[in-house]
Amino acid sequence: MERIEQHASWGGRQEVWQHASSSLGVAMKLGVYLPPAALAGQACPVLYWLSGLTCTEQNFITKAGAQQFAAEHQVILVAPDTSPRGEGVANDEAYDLGQGAGFYLNATQAPWSTHYRMEDYIAHELPALIARHFSVTGKQGIFGHSMGGHGALTLALRHPGLYQSVSAFSPIVAPAQVPWGQKAFAAYLGDDRQAWAAHDAVALLATAAERLPLLVDQGDADDFLASQLQPQLLQAAADATGHPLQLRLQPGYDHSYYFIASFIGEHIAHHARYLK
Template sequence: MQRKEAHASFGGTQEVWRHTSVSLGGEANFAIYLPPQAKQQKVPVLYWLSGLTCTEQNFITKAGAQRVAAELGIAIVAPDTSPRGEGVADSETYDLGQGAGFYVNATQEPWAGHYRMYEYIVTELPALVEDNFPVMPVRGISGHSMGGFGALMIALRNPGRYCSVSAFSPIVAPTQVPWGEKAFSAYLGPDRAAWAAYDPLELLRNAQEHLPILIDQGLADEFLEDQLKPELLKVVAQETGHDLILNLRPGYDHSYYFISSFIDDHIRYFFERISQV
């Protein structure tokens, strides 16, 4: 691994590292905030998954998460959103290819060789972080939009691996909206049965773990009706008796202005869940 950035922040350090990823078949970046408590002891870690077009930089420079993470003694890991580099398949649209990995393991060409973000987030990155930084295997997962989908899907597919899950403006029904249908068709192929393994609605219907879900959704979000559809998740949660906190926020849009307004709540939610484990 090679450290690319290190900045003092609220008594801790905001770092960016580059490493060779087996899952992604090339070089990858991830950001990690280490709170001041990490100088003396291992700390729990919250994984943040960003949305379409983002890199590891968006969250660490725009969300304002470091202050509360420092207060509570929580590390935050923010990976890139897709494989990148020469020889990595891409498209001319923002919602497919580099910057749009959708946190699945692609099975179709030309994507299958590199687009294994699910494996990277669930297995490779946590092992790397826990082996090389002062963090304990006490994990939460959160994200925004495509990353909010990723957080819900990954937590539901991996019972017992995370003690909290939350999301901002998540794509809750990727098999029913344009963003998800485009990505799943490309990465997973035409067989919708394969899509179900990554669909939060189907996963929630068959959940083996009753892990509560926290979601914040802006009501002025330009993607709310066509791409996000949180009401669909609410229906399934009610049908299954699954605990869901769905905060609908008047006036807020899809941007990091929204995320920065409520990120403290999500970090504190993770902290509260740690004590309940």
């Protein structure tokens, strides 16, 4: 791990690190916010943020205003990139496939399967890396936005016991049923709809091995609400299975970081209750 940025923030420090990823086969960047307690040598819980389409590690750390609340609750915030990148990494001209659009799964189809192993990276490699380089308690939560909201929900559901808390902003809750997910899943996973269901939060609720409470915020002025997000499908699946879900439709809010910044404090407080 090589630290390539550091900035004092709310008594803590916002850092950006770069490392060679064994899962992805490329160098990856990630934002790490260390609250005051971490700088003082105390072990802290870790909260992972997964960003949406086109984002890098920079979007969340510069736009969400999360450092203030991470400092208040003494949690380490980790914000990785959204995909492998670089020369020799498969890509597509469209914004919703390839670099910047990893969908937080392990691709099984060529040419994507060579590098696109984001589930292994987020769920396994990254926690081990963070534990080696920082003092952590072993408790961790996960949250994200849009494609990253999809990633947070599905990784929490696919790896029971790995996370103590989960939440999402504007998540793609049923990627197998909407254009963004169908395009990505067909490319990364092929035509097997069973493979798609294994990475679809709505489908995963039917067989969830634990009842980890879900907090989801969605703006009702989001341009993608009807076409790509469809949170009512998650509500229906939660109702059918008795899975705890707090779905909040926020009037007037869109898909942007203005929305995220407005409620990020409540989300970090939600996680902090489970991570202490």
